[in-house]
Amino acid sequence: MCHQTVSLAARYLEQHGIPTVIMGCAKDIVEYVGVPRFLFSDFPLGNPTGRPHDPESQAFTLEQALRVLESAPGPRTTVQNPLIWSVNPDWKLDFSNVARLSNEEIARLRAEFDRQKEIAKGLRDKTAAA
Amino acid sequence: MTDRPDGSDQAPDHDVPIPYRERISTYYQTLGYGAPYRWAHYAEVPFTPLDKPLAESRLALVTTAAPYQPDKGDQGPGAAYNAAAKFYQVYSGDTAVDHDLRISHIGYDRTHTAATDSNSWFPLPLLREVAKSGRLGELAPRFHGAPTNRSQRVTLEQNCPELLARLREDQVDAALLVAV
Numbered sequence: 001m002c003h004q005t006v007s008l009a010a011r012y013l014e015q016h017g018i019p020t021v022i023m024g025c026a027k028d029i030v031e032y033v034g035v036p037r038f039l040f041s042d043f044p045l046g047n048p049t050g051r052p053h054d055p056e057s058q059a060f061t062l063e064q065a066l067r068v069l070e071s072a073p074g075p076r077t078t079v080q081n082p083l084i085w086s087v088n089p090d091w092k093l094d095f096s097n098v099a100r101l102s103n104e105e106i107a108r109l110r111a112e113f114d115r116q117k118e119i120a121k122g123l124r125d126k127t128a129a130a
Numbered sequence: 131m132t133d134r135p136d137g138s139d140q141a142p143d144h145d146v147p148i149p150y151r152e153r154i155s156t157y158y159q160t161l162g163y164g165a166p167y168r169w170a171h172y173a174e175v176p177f178t179p180l181d182k183p184l185a186e187s188r189l190a191l192v193t194t195a196a197p198y199q200p201d202k203g204d205q206g207p208g209a210a211y212n213a214a215a216k217f218y219q220v221y222s223g224d225t226a227v228d229h230d231l232r233i234s235h236i237g238y239d240r241t242h243t244a245a246t247d248s249n250s251w252f253p254l255p256l257l258r259e260v261a262k263s264g265r266l267g268e269l270a271p272r273f274h275g276a277p278t279n280r281s282q283r284v285t286l287e288q289n290c291p292e293l294l295a296r297l298r299e300d301q302v303d304a305a306l307l308v309a310v
């Protein structure tokens with residue numbers, strides 16, 4: 001939801017006259033929504049502004065985003081950060097990949113998802129009531 | 131290129147951006163939930179040109195990370211998904227000081243990253259430096275937190291107008307939005 005939220009917000013701000021740039025790691029979601037400017041880092045979700053404990057990577061990644069902000073020629077501009085997470089791309093096979101889960105794990109994940117959904121609902125209702 | 135495991139200059143077939151929409155939809159269907167989530171998908175995309183150099187612009191930072199709340203359970207580093215740490219209203223913070231923001235309320239890649247360095251999702255300290263260097267005119271006085279909500283209607287009708295109002299109040303020229 002996170003990439004969709006930020007994409008909707010970028011669109012909304014641009015419609016109201018504020019230029020934006022998004023930094024993120026889920027290319028398909030952001031481009032599917034459709035946004036003005038996007039710096040895509042091909043890293044595991046959770047690292048949109050550079051590799052952890054790597055200030056050089058973080059500074060490089062932010063500078064890329066600023067350049068996208070100032071130089072995008074039009075909407076739907078995506079630039080891919082040239083930095084990579086690992087020379088071995090196998091990490092891309094793991095995220096939410098049901099082919100890699102056993103039936104027991106699927107049952108456990110479902111129970112946990114239901115539990116978290118209830119917690120979120122309670123919180124949402126509380127915020128709405130406040 | 132010689133760094134590739136097989137010594138070739140060709141990338142393996144699966145070395146592409148992860149198709150998250152497809153993965154997530156298959157995942158929830160396999161878990162037994164019904165129709166797949168319908169992601170927002172617009173035909174038109176707005177675009178506002180930056181009308182002055184960045185070195186003269188006031189830039190705002192927008193994040194989906196959440197302030198650490200000691201009474202809300204494990205929020206990391208390395209925490210399991212924690213819905214109790216979610217927030218449902220836009221919040222703001224002073225950019226002149228440091229903040230402890232966490233991402234345990236977000237479905238990030240817990241297999242391959244452990245959220246041990248907030249600079250990899252919340253670049254406030256770096257933005258202060260960059261502003262000081264003159265690359266930016268200035269950093270806006272506040273950063274803003276945007277709630278991640280499954281409901282596109284709530285995001286568009288409640289959270290986005292609130293975010294816009296705060297950015298206008300801060301008289302920003304542009305916004306950097308970070309999706310965790």
